[in-house]
Amino acid sequence: MKREKIQYKNNIPVRFLNKNKIRNNIPFIRNSLKKILEEIDKKKDIFHLLSRSFKLNSNTTYLKKFTKYNQIVLFGMGGSILGTKAIYSFLQHKIKKKVIFFDNLDQYQIEKFSKNEISKKNLFIIVSKSGNTVETLTNLNLIKKNKLNSSNTIVITEKKQNALNKFSKKKNILTIEHKSFIGGRYSVLSDVGMVPAYLMGLSISKIRKNLLFFKKKSKRLFLAKEISKISQIYLSKKINSIIFFNYCPELNDFVFWCQQLMAESLGKKKKGLMPVFSPAPRDHHSLLQLYLDGPQDKMFYVLSSSGNKKLRIKQNLFGQEFNCFSKKELNKIKIAQKNAFIEVLKRKKIPYREVEVKEINEEVLGELFAHFIIEVTMIAKLIGVNAFNQPAVEEVKLLTKKNLS
Numbered sequence: 001m002k003r004e005k006i007q008y009k010n011n012i013p014v015r016f017l018n019k020n021k022i023r024n025n026i027p028f029i030r031n032s033l034k035k036i037l038e039e040i041d042k043k044k045d046i047f048h049l050l051s052r053s054f055k056l057n058s059n060t061t062y063l064k065k066f067t068k069y070n071q072i073v074l075f076g077m078g079g080s081i082l083g084t085k086a087i088y089s090f091l092q093h094k095i096k097k098k099v100i101f102f103d104n105l106d107q108y109q110i111e112k113f114s115k116n117e118i119s120k121k122n123l124f125i126i127v128s129k130s131g132n133t134v135e136t137l138t139n140l141n142l143i144k145k146n147k148l149n150s151s152n153t154i155v156i157t158e159k160k161q162n163a164l165n166k167f168s169k170k171k172n173i174l175t176i177e178h179k180s181f182i183g184g185r186y187s188v189l190s191d192v193g194m195v196p197a198y199l200m201g202l203s204i205s206k207i208r209k210n211l212l213f214f215k216k217k218s219k220r221l222f223l224a225k226e227i228s229k230i231s232q233i234y235l236s237k238k239i240n241s242i243i244f245f246n247y248c249p250e251l252n253d254f255v256f257w258c259q260q261l262m263a264e265s266l267g268k269k270k271k272g273l274m275p276v277f278s279p280a281p282r283d284h285h286s287l288l289q290l291y292l293d294g295p296q297d298k299m300f301y302v303l304s305s306s307g308n309k310k311l312r313i314k315q316n317l318f319g320q321e322f323n324c325f326s327k328k329e330l331n332k333i334k335i336a337q338k339n340a341f342i343e344v345l346k347r348k349k350i351p352y353r354e355v356e357v358k359e360i361n362e363e364v365l366g367e368l369f370a371h372f373i374i375e376v377t378m379i380a381k382l383i384g385v386n387a388f389n390q391p392a393v394e395e396v397k398l399l400t401k402k403n404l405s
Helices: 019-039 046-050 060-066 082-090 107-116 134-142 163-171 184-189 191-199 217-236 249-266 288-293 320-325 330-347 362-383 391-404
Strands: 006-011 071-075 098-102 122-127 153-157 174-177 241-246 274-279 298-305 352-357
Touching: 006 217, 006 362, 019 217, 019 362, 046 184, 046 362, 060 191, 071 134, 071 191, 082 098, 082 184, 082 191, 082 249, 082 362, 098 107, 107 134, 122 134, 122 191, 134 391, 153 163, 153 191, 163 174, 174 191, 184 191, 184 249, 184 362, 217 362, 241 249, 249 274, 249 298, 249 362, 288 330, 298 330, 330 352
Parallel strands: 071 098, 071 122, 122 153, 153 174, 241 274, 241 298, 298 352
Antiparallel strands: 006 352
């Protein structure tokens, strides 16, 4: 029997669940997933991203000339960069290049880069769906001795009149079209994430290999049950936040990608839960007391990995009392802490789910992206919100431009 590379386990106490609604929702979700698969090659929507027939607008033949660069500098905000950061963090052990991310307005980072890094041979990748993102354009304007040109720069943006298109046309810079039907937070599996991944030396085909993991009926049934239960948490009005309690540092930036996906897709009409990143075991020593003994208004996503390289304590330095450390692998220590945490969650009847990755590779990360995209869009249907817009974000953008002018 083929071993699952990602294991999901839900433990949601019955007080959060409406059995009749779950029973009714399961066929609806299964049919929705079946319909996605039937239309995935024809319909130009978010789910077409997962199709084997999905065509990237970039071509590795003309991207090859950029592979000579050993330092990549990425500019973007939100969905234009969070997925690429997740790829870099999860697969850093395979990447031999240095990657610098500009994803905020940080004066110290700009000054440090302008002083120490600008003189190096950099490949610049600039990503903005609108082509007018205030923070991205600000960072590009502020970097001193900026030497963006056709030999060292790639722009990814929509095919319409915008600041980046005008700039790249003037400088004769390679511009790759950002498909208009793909929203930023869903774009990691398009050119937005795949172009940087390829230029980091990773395999696009491996990242995209398991995107249709839900083709099997058994997978669709499992997904339907899990999604139906999690949607009940969103509708229960007993839970305010989802804590990503993460024992796998390689997944830190994946969690930040999930944060945006969940917050922007589901946080509407006074609905939605606050997704919170909490690194473990660090937060055993700061937030754990509140998590377990404070208000029971939280659900936990407990993330871990058993696929890390084995790092073992060879010799215990601290006497017989701490012989439990002797010859222990680092991951075994973290697993002991995770299991203790889960045992207390069970005792206190606090809802949680476990996500354990068995391997750290491209296929696993691609499947994780696809799983959470499917899950979030299905939850949106069940709680009655549009997963693909972000009206409050657009409101702040418009007011920002008004204030600047």
